Amino acid sequence: MTKPVHFNILARDSASPARLGQLDLPHGSVQTPIFMPVGTYGTVKAMTPRDLHEAKAQIILGNTFHLWLRPGLDVVKKHGGLHRFMGWDKPILTDSGGFQVFSLGALRKISEEGVTFASPINGDKLFMSPEVSMEIQAVLNSDIAMQFDECTPYEVKGQATSEKTARASLEMSLRWGDRSLKRFRELETGNGLFGIVQGGMFENLREFSLDAVSQQGFDGIAIGGLSVGEPKPEFERILNFTAPKLPEHMPHYLMGVGTPEDLMLGVSLGIDMFDCVMPTRNARNGWLFTRFGDLKLRNSGYKDDDRPVDPTCSCYTCKNFTRSYLNHLQKANEILGSQLNTIHNLSYYLQLMEEVRESLAKDRFSAYREEFHRNRQRGVEPGQD
């Protein structure tokens, strides 16, 4: 069997661990660093696959847990996998479903074997384990599956997770990683499996987890358990500590992160892949990310503002519509507002990643990064009212 995931580093920044890469997957090649739009229920909300192509999406994320419950595996299986079901022919990465299962709180029970829980859709008693997660992801036929792990929480009921708890959690995740790998290899999907570094806010645990996960035999490695409610300095401390230690030859994926600034920090530390609901969720609430800072459409100043959201953005929304029109759609709760806002936010995130890649190709990433921060801090012009 040929290797399902090939990762080549095409250029390295001379002043940081940032790198330009290419990730070859069963459904195509991905240029890194890349942002992956999130498609929870088999749809990136308010985006057709055509919109996604045009926004230059190269790979998207699907949620194993949600798709397992709705529409269910039989339906996806009948389509031969998630690609045909949702009409998306480029690469897909799926999460393991663990994060959502653990988020059920009192509704779930964890053991070494796995997690028992009640379906939030119909109350059915369900069981999720490393093996079950791999079997579901095999049916989804995602290009990249994620190991089943426990995402160590930052705090439980206001109490920060102790080192002891974090260690026990990451050790279980290591054992679940081995079981994930074993079952995934048996399934012979032709797809790749990534491992996940945990360890909470403890640098020694992060290092321990990183060393162990690096040697388990995964096709790529992710940093999990960040952006889970910790203060920003804690996030940055752990990211700064962990990311540069990830094994050079593997693709590096920072899970569930983040703002444009977070992405830029991640890239500078050698991260290759990001996902986050922020650009899509905020879009639906009228919060637009732009080169010159964030723009909140509901501000009355935009009622009369006939400029595009961002004159430097080449997306369909910025080329054809004014802030005034988008302000109107937002206030009238029109579906088209969600569509146009999402097109812009994803286009912005993906253009940002493209510019990052261009700067890396020319070894001018540091200069690009400074310009990025200067532009973002400038802020959007106020409205015209």
Place this chain on the structure above:
Amino acid sequence: MTKPVHFNILARDSASPARLGQLDLPHGSVQTPIFMPVGTYGTVKAMTPRDLHEAKAQIILGNTFHLWLRPGLDVVKKHGGLHRFMGWDKPILTDSGGFQVFSLGALRKISEEGVTFASPINGDKLFMSPEVSMEIQAVLNSDIAMQFDECTPYEVKGQATSEKTARASLEMSLRWGDRSLKRFRELETGNGLFGIVQGGMFENLREFSLDAVSQQGFDGIAIGGLSVGEPKPEFERILNFTAPKLPEHMPHYLMGVGTPEDLMLGVSLGIDMFDCVMPTRNARNGWLFTRFGDLKLRNSGYKDDDRPVDPTCSCYTCKNFTRSYLNHLQKANEILGSQLNTIHNLSYYLQLMEEVRESLAKDRFSAYREEFHRNRQRGVEPGQD
């Protein structure tokens, strides 16, 4: 000043009043018979202008009343009209706003001068009259404006409208029509104005109204006051009576109608233009119109059905997605479901009109119409569960 509306009849059906025509308007030509998607608040719900172009929309409808209240005229004026505001460069027809004002019931007061009412948005006291309606429509800069009239209701509080009331109503509409024309001509918009035939369920009143409106000097003529809650046989009786008497040389517009079968009936009676919220509204509720009957996506039989909605439809939705996927989106209340369903329904309505035009061009409309009914009555295949 050149005439803003040119209407040429290109072919006539040999067996019915149906005709093939071309309507030349300031923003382009429209091939008739045509269906006009409804864009209430400056957006055809869930459709980008690009989606509309691709669905072969040639002209869309905007709602004067809604746009007057939100975003308001200043905003539209700043964009030079509704076309640039909503990013749509083909023709637009606007209604007069009268229908919505009268629908406010207890909140409005009618006099010969016009209608006083409280804004449903903020309670402001507002006044609408033939002159005000023309002034608003001039700012919207629609290719076709509609006269301000009273849409005679079918019944009020369960009591059918009497002949006396219907006559008084249509006579006021005639006076309002003269005032609409006078003010509209003064405004020199370069656009066209259509008159509206009223008369309730009374054939003598319909004939009286039709004769009068035909001679007022409008650029086109509409049948109003149908599809307002009357039983289907009453609708058909009045349409059968009125439509064939409309002046031959004018474009004929049947307002607010209807199902595919209603459109086919209208065409056979010489109607050139239709508008209705049904294809867009029903789409959002998972009700799809197809060549082979209507398909209600929530039916559990479609959960597992991996066929397209209509294999003979060439829309983006039918080319790329299965009934199963659309059933899933509908049940998960995903925005993409509204988008894909609306693309299909409007594409179906517009393909239907295109096929009607092709049949008229070849003088085989009667045969086409029979085939249409046979196909629609066949019904959609049941689901595969």
